[in-house]
Amino acid sequence: MNCIFCSIAQKKSPTEIIYEDDQMIAFRDINPKAPVHILIIPKEHIASLNDLNESNSSLLGKLILQAKNLARQQGIAKSGYKLIFNCGKDAGQLVNHIHLHLLGGGPLGGII
């Protein structure tokens, strides 16, 4: 399978890693939409939200908790931030490996 986020998680693609544990990895988005724009991804290849099942519920909670920790580390916990999962074409999902966007560091526009 040719998946850029699997390559990053397996250290085959050089990327500065901000956080890593046995289940996930976090790194800066290559095309940032905010002063702080970090992607938090599971190491396991899961294509999108549509592919999640009950067995992934703990993993999902951990991704969100880690996003909260990273927001604090990046100094944006008090000023505010967004967590976004894009799913599918209409949401603009470009990479078919589930990823949580952490955005902050300035006013964030958008429809939500």
Ligand code: DGP
């Ligand atoms: P999405 O539209 O939700 O699928 O967002 C995918 C994001 O991934 C997009 O904002 C750009 C980022 N991205 C794509 N390829 C790479 C890469 O090779 N390295 C990094 N750091 N980010 C990437």
